[in-house]
Amino acid sequence: MSSGDTVTVTVDNVENPSSGSSTDIEVDLNPQSNDNPSTVTTAFGSTTNPNDNAVVYDTEATNNVDLIYSGQEFNATELQADEEYELRSVDETSGNDITSSTFEDTYTSNGNGEIIGISTDGLETGDYYIDGPGVTATTNNTIEIVEQTFSTEFDADSVDNEGSTTVDLNVNSNRNNFDVIVESEDFDYDDPELEDIFGEGFTYNVDDDDEEFVLTGVSDDAATNFSDIDEGQYNFTFTVADTGVEDDASIDVNSVGAGEADLSQGTTSVQQGDYGTFTVTMNSAAEGGDATVLIGDEDADGYQANITVTDDDSDGEVTFAFNTYKAGNTSATDDQMVTLVGDSVGEDEISFDGQSSLNDILDTGDYIISVGTNDDPAEVLDSPDNVGTLVINERQTPEQQLWRTSTATLEDVETAAGDDDVDAASAITTAVENDQVTQTDTLALDPDGTNDDVMVHQLTAPGLSGLLGAAESGEVTSEFTAALDTSNTYGDANLSVVLEEENPGANQDPATLDLNASGLSDALTVIADGEGNYYVFVDYSSVEDTDYEDSDLTFEDGDDVTADISVQDTRLLDIDTDDVDGDEASEDYYQTASANFSVEEVEGSFNLNEDDLVAVTASEDAMVEGTTNVAPGTEFTVRVQSTGDTEPRFFETQTVTVQADGSFNATFDLSDQSAGDEFTASVRQAGFSLSEDGVVVESVSTATPTATATATATEGDDATETATATATATATATATEADDSTPTETATETSTSTPGFGAVLAVIALIGAALLAVRRDN
Known part of the structure; x- marks a missing residue:
């Protein structure tokens, strides 16, 4: 077809097809260059080809944009070659059509159909479009010009030139990824100090052609x-760079002198094998930077460890622990050698930069600690900022103390151990203060193996923290059980925990529980307090649930048991493995802490009147009391249920907690009952079975007379030495008034102790000394 050829299309009345009316549409199939092939006019109005976005706008950095910033130049492409076009600003639109516009400038496209370098200078913000051959005046062909917002400000008014020397430059803009020219009267564009200042946080370019220092791709602070x-x-x-928007920012630089590092404590003393803890302090010039710490001097001490600490949080302090057990073991990992502790955890950084090699554990003695901000260990050793001393002492012999507790308290301790915000050792201290963990020489075991006491073996063993990796207080169960499993030079475990019956029957092997046996790790929970104490919780119910093949584990009522915890690690004990054989090491070098306890079968009883009945009053706080030999803190349920002809009927339960003296009590609302009503009292979910008959009475009265005896001894003429002891005996008389019942007196003796501190022994000693003084006077 030639120019001007057309085709006619007949379209029925789309609004009312039944009317029979139609409309003819004439379409030019070969329009001239000035014709518009995108628009068809019909009786129904003008329609627009959806592909009428003939113009593509580019910037120097980005293709196909629909928004540019005042001051930028842009290009119009996809036009007809060598044609004249107008840049027009949009005044009004109707739907997709531009109905009113204003002429701004004229441009001629090049041979590629492009207009290059259209300037936005002098143009107000708003919508613009290129108008001319092949271009439709629609919003699809517009580009928007907006103003770039831009401001800069340093995050602080001043900064130091040593130590904490960094400060953020805050950049705020409604635009991302643009270049910024930096100018200052204090620096030439190619001054290396500009690179030092801005090169840490920004990408930059030194433009020698335009003599500019440019930050590239700026998007954020x-x-x-x-x-x-x-x-x-x-x-x-x-x-x-491309919009010309600018802003100023100023900052004051303070001269604070040279950075310097020090130790918060001049001397640190540890037991051989323990962690030594150090806090490196930095003056204001060194805050936020690095410090070098040297433990020992290779020439003087035969050992040296090089450590770098980084004050990331800029608080002027970094606290870390150094493992004297691993010192000299060049196969030890960096995190086995040093670790951040205290407030530095998660805030600062530490790196272990090497150490001298030793065949044995680091010897006892004094080691110089050199610190400095120089990153060259040789320079710090020759000229340290400050020095301190690490004193490694002989290890003390380990000791063992026995405690017991309930499974409920053990669960509380395990929960605390799993909480990063709670100190598990403090949870034990709280349990001791609340009489939920008590010193003991007995252990109550349930024959069914489901409600046993939990024994707590307190191992006091200075020097053990390095072997266990216990730099701070917290749970070390996995480390402790690993030491139980790992063999030393002679094939023995590095640690050993063995419980053995001391009074087996005739011709019977003693019952033995070897916690080094496989499969028993689930029965152990081990907590370190950071002071050389390790609390080994042994849940005997869990032991009995395991497939324990090394013995029958037949601890039972009346057994006397010895618990031996042995330190057998040849490196920690500094055993000369070339000259000492295994048997000699076991007899003369291994260190064992022993403790003894007796086994009792779990039992309990209710307090009864002279008729062997549980007597309570008809009141809102009717109390059922009893005693048991299970560990304080143990919980179980007490139930009361009406029997016989009692009306109204009742059935109530209460959870009780065993107190430090073994007593328990449950309170029930029996205010609707009457004297003579009968019931049964029983326990549930306990290690013992207990059920007794009970009766509701008019009243239960208790009298508590107290007798106090004081002994005073005076010795000497002019000099007087006086010792006073006070003993208190308490008797409780309980009278039950019901029918012909007679009062029953029950004497109760109560002893209390503060576990771990020997308070009871101190009081007994004081009383004994006073009584002895009285006898001597007489």
């Missing part, structure tokens, strides 16, 4: 660093 910059005020002008 970034750090600047004024380390070693001269003291004074510095003013900077920041200009967006």
